[in-house]
Amino acid sequence: MLPAFRQSPGRTRRRRAHHALKSAHTVTCPNCGATKRPHTACRDCGYVRPGLQLKVAQPEA
16 A cells, blocks of 8 residues: 655655664773773773673784
8 A cells, every 4th residue: 555645745745854873872991990881891991880890802903
């Protein structure tokens, strides 16, 4: 089946108003000061929370 009526450009734009990409939220690592995503381990030092730190493989140059 096809739509009975064509949607107006304004209605189409209002629907697509939420399709824009949002920037990633970042916080600073309390251990080393690098930026990281919240609730994830730090890529630089492996810090997760007090008492828990993951081993991070250092990139070979």
